[in-house]
Amino acid sequence: MEKDIFLAADIGGTTVKLAIIKANGEIVKKWEIRTDRENGGERIPEDIHHALEASLEELHIDKKQVAGIGAGAPGFVDPNSGFIHEAVNIGWKNYNFGAILSELTGFPVWVDNDANLAALGEKWLGAGEGARELIAITLGTGVGGGIIANGEILNGVNGTAGEIGHITVVPEGGAPCNCGKTGCLETLASATGIVRLAKKSIENTHGSILRNIPSDQLTAKDVFEAAQQGDEAAGTVIEKVTDLLGMTIANLAIAINPEKIVIGGGVSQAGSQLLDPLKAAYKKYALRRTYEATSFGLAKLGNDAGVIGAAFLVKANQ
């Protein structure tokens, strides 16, 4: 029997996104289960196993049709063994996740970092379709990154390649980052970073409309909207963030010479208000020939990028 069904799990701190996907990328079913983080997240593999098993049965899919499971988790992953060095949001440390899930389900399991899977998803069926050289950046609560070079995701020697959010952009006196360093890109270009910068910017500017929003309710979206209306404090923040992000991408581009830059995550909903100044900054900092080879696009797959990338992982390894 042809193995043309891929199972996918995108594990986050709150929910596990699951999907059953055909070889052509069509999603047969997608759903979510709660991430049970109790006792160091030890029940997660079992929960995934039961949820997948029940759905295969419900859809009358023969297990012999299943090529394997692709899974992603936020953290440092050894893709060859499926071993998770550390996934802070989930509670895993030195956790042999891939082997445990494979043992439970009887299927081969391939694991990678969630941001890498999002990059693979966009390369397979999204904004990066067909690109062999691609940089994907997710601007959400944090900043995630995945780099595809020569058609393959870069993992590095111990799973930290493509951690774009933790590139230092403020060498001294930068804000503390969740990774333990200071001045990381994530402290500025994430939704959280943009809000932090806006709060500082309001203090130094008279009459910002952002002052009308209670400080604990201020969002990155508010900052973009205020900038759109010509608010100076907000405009300064967007300028700074896009300039630093454009510079970081240009610096990466010297190493990768990418064909496509794909920007996703909640912050990317700002659309051209984000992309236009970002492209301008990229042009300013990249080599001219590097710049000419690159196109920018907004991620197309949204929340499905992770599970589609996970399915691609199975497809690529099958």
Ligand SMILES: [Zn+2]
């Ligand atoms: Zn960091």
